[in-house]
Amino acid sequence: MRKMFIAGNWKMNNTLTETVEFLNEFKELVKGIDNVEYGIAPSFVCLPVAKEMVKGTNIKILSQNMFYEDKGAYTAEISPLMLKDLNIDYVIIGHSERRQYFGETDETVNKRIKKALEHGLKVVMCIGESLKEREQGITNIVLEKQLKGGLADITAEQMKNIVIAYEPVWAIGTGKTATSEEAQTSCLFIRNTVSQMIGKETAENVRIQYGGSVKPANTEELMGQNDIDGALVGGASLKADTFIQIINKA
Numbered sequence: 509m510r511k512m513f514i515a516g517n518w519k520m521n522n523t524l525t526e527t528v529e530f531l532n533e534f535k536e537l538v539k540g541i542d543n544v545e546y547g548i549a550p551s552f553v554c555l556p557v558a559k560e561m562v563k564g565t566n567i568k569i570l571s572q573n574m575f576y577e578d579k580g581a582y583t584a585e586i587s588p589l590m591l592k593d594l595n596i597d598y599v600i601i602g603h604s605e606r607r608q609y610f611g612e613t614d615e616t617v618n619k620r621i622k623k624a625l626e627h628g629l630k631v632v633m634c635i636g637e638s639l640k641e642r643e644q645g646i647t648n649i650v651l652e653k654q655l656k657g658g659l660a661d662i663t664a665e666q667m668k669n670i671v672i673a674y675e676p677v678w679a680i681g682t683g684k685t686a687t688s689e690e691a692q693t694s695c696l697f698i699r700n701t702v703s704q705m706i707g708k709e710t711a712e713n714v715r716i717q718y719g720g721s722v723k724p725a726n727t728e729e730l731m732g733q734n735d736i737d738g739a740l741v742g743g744a745s746l747k748a749d750t751f752i753q754i755i756n757k758a
């Protein structure tokens with residue numbers, strides 16, 4: 509059985525003050541929930557306080573990115589050692605916004621994943637096609653390329669610490685959700701590709717999240733699909749009273 513994983517990717521939203529307010533409220537709302545895994549990825553500047561505030565709860569704290577070197581002259585980058593020192597639970601790698609605006613490629617995604625795993629950090633690896641690619645009918649080609657590039661040289665053992673997030677770029681922040689059928693079809697394709705690449709058992713166990721305009725109203729339908737094991741939620745994760753509804757429905 510794969511445990512559902514609902515994670516909130518806050519992107520460049522919520523100040524430290526807002527993060528503290530959120531967690532004070534959220535900690536009360538999630539009390540007792542342990543059949544679903546859940547967490548948030550606030551901005552880097554909020555990570556130490558967030559990590560401190562969730563002590564004694566089941567709330568996971570994720571970082572939104574990480575560089576692929578341990579230390580050195582890389583102004584403004586965040587190293588795996590810094591995240592490990594804070595006991596960060598997961599690192600999101602390869603989000604489409606990183607790929608689109610900050611030059612992230614399958615190759616740099618792969619470097620980051622290897623480095624995170626080397627330091628014992630778990631990974632949420634994001635993949636997904638753009639609207640143009642979907643319209644051209646090359647969704648599966650794009651997903652396969654991102655999987656093969658991003659997971660190059662990754663072993664079955666290492667895959668136990670990787671979650672895949674399928675986020676069609678055209679559904680992110682647009683209010684346009686993939687239909688549950690479209691999301692399921694792509695997540696099944698991803699699982700089958702992992703099976704071919706790494707093996708059947710790995711594919712059966714790997715958790716695949718869906719991301720893109722997830723909200724309380726569409727959670728049940730999406731999470732009810734066989735190959736969808738959770739959600740990576742943007743906008744609807746910023747307020748505790750909305751995010752808890754998604755967790756409850758999952």
Ligand code: 13P
Nearest residue numbers: 517680681720721742743
């Ligand atoms: P939205 O839920 O705001 O569409 O964002 C999805 C996303 O990119 C999560 O990583």
